[in-house]
Amino acid sequence: MAVNEAIKLRNNRLAQYYGMFTIGLIVFSLIMGVLELGAGMPKAWIGWTFLMLTMGLYAFIGIMSRTKILDEYYVAGRNVPAVFNGMATGADWMSAASFISMAGTLYALGYDGLAYIMGWTGGYVLLALLFAPYIRKFGQYTIPDFVGTRYGGRWPRLVAAICAIIVSLTYVTAQVVGVGIIMSRFIGVPYEWGVVIGLSGVLVCSFLGGMKAVTWTQVAQYIILIIAYVIPVTFLSLKLTGFPIPQLSYGQALANITRLESELKISAQAPARDGSGRIIQSGYVPAYNEGLSNAAAVSAINQINTYFGVNITPPPAKSIPDTSKPADVIQTDWRGTPWNFLALTFCLMVGTAGLPHILIRFYTVPSVRESRLSVGWALFFIFLLYFTAPAYAAFARWEILQNVVGKEISSLPEWTQNWSRLGLITQRDYTTLEGKPIDKLPSWAAPQVKSGALVITDANGNGKIDLAGATFSEKEVDGKKIGVFGELSGTVITKTSTDGILQFGELNIDPDTIVLATPEIAGLPYTVAALIAAGGMAAALSTADGLLVVISSAIAHDFYYRIVNPKASMNTRIWLGKTMLVVAAVIAALLALPRLALIAQMVAWAFSMAASSFFPVILLGIFWKRCNGPGAIAGMIGGLSVTLFYMYNNYIDPSFNVLGITHLAAGIFGMPVNFLLCYIVSKLTAAPSQEVQDLVDHLRSPELDDELMTSIAGGKQAAGAH
Template sequence: MLSSLTRLQRYYLYYTGIFLLFVVLLAALERAGMPARWVGYAFLVFTVSMYATIGVFSRTTDVSEYYVAGRRVPAFFNGMATGADWMSAASFMGLAGTLYLQGFQGLAYVIGWTGGFVLVALLLAPYLRRFGQYTIPDFLSARYGGNTIRLIAVFAAILASFVYVVAQIYGVGVITSRFVSLQFEVGVFVGLAGILVCSFLGGMRAVTWTQVAQYLILIVAYITPVAILSYNVTGVPVPQMVYGQVLSEVSKLEEKLFDSPTELEVRDRYRERADQYAQKIMQLPHSLTQERERLSIQINELKSSDVQMREIVLLERQRRELPQDPAQARERWEKEMYEALARSKPPLRHAEPFPGDSEAERNAQRINFLALIFCLTIGTAALPHVLMRYYTTPTVAQARQSVFWSLLFIIILYVTAPAYAVFAKFEVLSNLAGIPIAKLPGWVAAWAKVGLVSIEDINGDGIMQFAELSLNPDVIVLATPEIAGMPYVVSGLVAAGALAAALSTADGLLLTITSALSHDVYYRVFRPQSSTQFRLVIAKSLLLVVAVLAATVAAQKPGTILSMVAWAFSIAGSAFFPALVLGIFWARATRAGAIAGMLVGLSLTVYYILRLEFGGYSWLGFSDGPLNPWFHLQSTSAGVFGILAGFVTNIAVSLMTRPSPQAAEFLERIRRPGGREESP
């Protein structure tokens, strides 16, 4: 049977077998007494070493190999590499967590991301491959002419990819800080080393073959714990088939827990806290002075009494951490007020589509659900690091086939994510809610140190109510094996899978950024006469600079993984999709129209994200304060405005300007069925 496989297939079959044997060996060592920390170290060292080995053996000094893997990647393996490139930390860590917290509404991510590949197959992949070349700015410059649109495309590609790569490196920091006990900021830069070792030496060639290896690890790691959990709960190890019956059990538990007297009491306490913060904000600056005086009086009283020093130290720290001025106090207290207000509301029922206290609130949720699907679908079809993968196949036919394989490999994870969320919620509701806080399992304290889990006994009864538990969505997948009481080797396996997902996408994104800078800016615009060797030196130097900058931003924890990724999709969709689609299917589209459409769409999307999510442009020295959402849309759906504005602007300006005479010839070349692919 092995003799009928290709050499590549045999290599990866051996690789998978070695990895599975390694997992079995670690399981045996854990049973023999190996400490959990060493299990985490073993997974980290073993997997990163394997990726590094592939990267070293795939090193190259050939430009075509570095940028597009020599256009020799078979459709099956390109589909697997695209699957790994696509299934980032957002898919692996964030998707099931969002489904856990949002239930039905989280399905917008599944629908949008998978639907986007249909657009890729129908509208973009064949034409990009027939065009040849290396990057999306290459395509836009050839279609519309001139370096202006190339530079705008480079800026948009860098912005979207940078936001996306920050999310991946943030995910790496979360993984390493929990499973190998590194400080979060240190873990970020350790993960960065793993990213660089794969992409630095061999570019797209090394990234492609590393991503195939990473896909195999991440899919095994994702399915294994939920399959074990499914078997333990239902007796069937196929969670995709049986999670419906577990969902009905979850609904019964929600009905029992969420309306219990203790849960209602806890939510009332949070509502009272929100009211207290609202009063403090209204009474500024007097309330800040009053708060400082109150703490000082308490500290003096405790010092004169017979109490433990720990209580005094705690109050002194609270006084030190008080806001320094009324503006800072307003910002902090408003944040805490909204957090308390959110926890005072009844939790979302997992199977309830659009809950709300009024029809207006339910309609707003419906609008956001549909808008998010739209943004993710369009964004998927416009992400530069995904579209670049279709330059690597030998033929146009294989580019189409690789879209099919990509979707198949991605769906395996996406049909598992809803089951993951349901089984995780079943475990939390069954085994965690209602137990004494003093008897909480160790994983709660371990994840609390990372800052992704918090417990607050707000009613002081010593029992953990569901409303007193706060789980960051990024922790659900990583913590599920511990929540379910599985051996630690399963937790290590999941961490290795999450690391593979984050590293694979980060590799592709960093390569997109550096390709845009070295190929599209340095080579195409400033130094077209530069040698091949020097171009690669520039590319690798920029790779280091961009990677370190992204790690520095990720260390600041700018947002959740899924929200950062959604922003990247909106940015990419608004900047690229109108220009690409109109450029392929409408000969009347002009350079001026494409430039205007890209600038308007991108600017509007970035404006909406910054104003809604960050309150303005204080980093530029001015701010108009937070923006009220347009049509109730959240920042994750900002691309709705940019994409529509991009299309309208592109069409309107194109109709007012003269098309390029070369446009018809270009379109005839990329549309020619069976036409010969161009080489750079």
């Protein structure tokens, strides 16, 4: 009874602290807004104040939660209440990509983009029903711990640890890139410095207090990121529809998008492509128009060649359907079918449930009961952001179709001009090349010159493109129509591409722009943009924190303590954990410096990889007693191989496909192979030992039976930790 009251008291105190923090954040934002509008506080000051204050807060929480106790360092002392663990999981889960890029992806893909919304939420149902209670009951430190104990021997543990490190390292690198971009865009520091400042923020927190500090920082970061995400779109909704609940009012935006699309005859035009080469579908609400393309692979390889000075031959550019041909011959038998959408949704769901940095969050709650509830809270907090993202996308699409597309480029709204200057919006009308130096063409035009589709004749030899007074004309060379416009000529020069009016197909928007530009579209002060920057930082840093813990514990705990030196002292293990944290952070920073496009693509692959490696093995480990070590290893290797095979082939050449399924959903092929191999090999080899079967029984009962646990899982060290 006394214990229960102490817990209640602690929970109330936590709720008070974070409640006060939330109010403080709102009041602080209002004060900054008043200072900006009333006293003309400079933008840079506002940006720095937001950044320094939030980073200072994370450092403060880190210092307050510093610890030398192993249980606190790895699993936050296993006393995080369900609601707070839910918030921490939300922040852990929602990365820079969720916060900044997801709305932009939805903007580009329309309905097809909802695969991400459903996939990244529906995965939590699997987590709640199939994993979380049993992971909590198992009650060790890491996911390789589970695999190693359940399947016996060091090989399963080693394979699992290596998988966890690879997945987490790519993921954390993407977060570091996100931090650098936010810092450089909002504060104006160079990208490299942004990376360093951001990482030191992560380290202060996780170095001192491990999982304990990470947890309590993540709760604060969740509050910052959700407020920062919801406020701008609320004002945008109010401005466009007169109703301040965007999640309910964007139906009106969808109706307007459909009307404008038919007015602008957008579906009749050749589809445009977004920054990564995907086709921007021609109808926003109608489903399944996305095609396949290897544009991403080509640009990723070109980028690697330029940066590292190597010479890898990129595959010939190819897209299916071939959008350079008229619409009636671009149909394929799978286009317009839901198969890719369903496969992608499924992979994202299953992959979500198999990601180590999310799974370990359920070691930190006090009981099995709390773990079940905690997944519910986690999804609720994630849901608040994910059901808002489509509103961002729809309002932006409406605004752009209404005020940008079909308008003269010289008279576009101011926000479009601002983001064009930063290179995040490109307008591929050739009149915009006027006065540009020939050797410094924008990134959309340079490859056209290389391929010969665009020819520049510098008639007056000034090194610049001169288009003053130019008119469009056409001539025929070798049976091909060649357009001529001033000093420009070539097959890409047409009447519409030189008319100075921005066609839908000529507009290219970086996915990050949608969230970042919303304050400007809604006419809000810079303070709101600074709040968004703080929110994006919170999203990136909280995810990076969680991932660094996974990497450092995979090395210090699973590899060193469990395999190399089981006699290591508590101090050595904590010390090594902290060292590995710094090492992992430095490696992530080094990987982030080239800003490779490949990194972002690898993060998207992580879901398919987790779906075809971890997911089946953990699932069978709990629900099928007969499953054994050889089966698990065969399943993981076989499943992952099939996935990687499909992924690689489709990525390089999109004509390698089954039912139009992209490399992003390759896990759909690897996962059944994993299940099947695991089943066959387990059946052909000996059943797991009685000890392991007892362990499975133990996992299935919610009673906490510590004696049985310690005899199976860890000997005296684990017992000492409790």
